[in-house]
Amino acid sequence: MIKRQTREGRRMNSKSEIQKAGNKRASRTSFVSQSTGFTLVEVVIVLIIMAVGAAIAGIAITSGSGLTIRTFARELSATLRYARNHAVSEKHAFCFVINKDEGLYRLYGDKVDEEGSLLPVIEKPIPEDIEVVINSEDEEFFEVEFFPHGNTSGGVIEVQNKKGKVLFISVNRLSGKIEVKERE
Template sequence: MVPMVSRAVKVKPATSPAGNKRSGGFTLLELLLVLALAAIMMVLVPMKVSSALPGTQLKSAARELAAGLRYARTHALISREESTLVLDTEKRNFRVSGRNRVYSIPASVDIDMLTAESETRGDHVGGIRFFPDGGSTGGRITVSHGERGFGVDVDWLTGKVRILDVEPEG
């Protein structure tokens, strides 16, 4: 085994070129540079976030519609009675059987619905109905913005709800 030897080491304080001791603070120039960079970031970051907002609203709308459809299916299975999601494309909202709440869809999102003729209620209102056995009338709700779109599909046989990437109709 090697014996350990301890040794004291002297550290010299930092000095400036003029030989004066320097403190550990920042210069005024360094502080102004950091403030300028922070100001630039405060201007640029919100611009990036706002340009991504329509895509976020689009995905959120698709997820909210899918959640509403899944709730309607679950409600039909548990309560043993039919349950419906009713969508109004003109007023940009939907509601689900068993809930009093009206869900709104952002104005930046385009909506289109394909459903069974028996579930249409005028030009702008339609629904997707779920049955106690798990089946449904089926259909698709498409939400889009610009070049991006999502289809919220409901299988008529199983009532399964899926969100798919789709190309918006031109």
């Protein structure tokens, strides 16, 4: 006969008593294991909620940091560098034009239409929340010419957002170097 002692100190004599005690213990442990941990559905729901929260926080953080003005300044400087590089490599002049009345900036090469008018190589809008300040005789129109030897007509473009952040994009007359600087 198998004799075993329970936790309470009572002795179990029969095999059936031992099995019943084992079943009680097994049911207790299986219940505990079922109640701990998370299901896959619960984990996925929590991850989705965290992702949505992070996205909302990211939008809130970047919207106030002047991201649009920096992006626009980089875009303008990339267009100016493109103009200089292609003027040198293709051995003909390129002309960069900002027209504030139309809210556009364009880059012209040597492409013409049937009527003989120049066609823009690049034409993009100026974002509505950005103001372009032109310090020249005509404050609505700005032009920089890029020549085949790498030199330019030069100039400075000032871009400003509604929060007052100002960036300057300067084009060196002799070297054609383009720099973006913040107001100091």
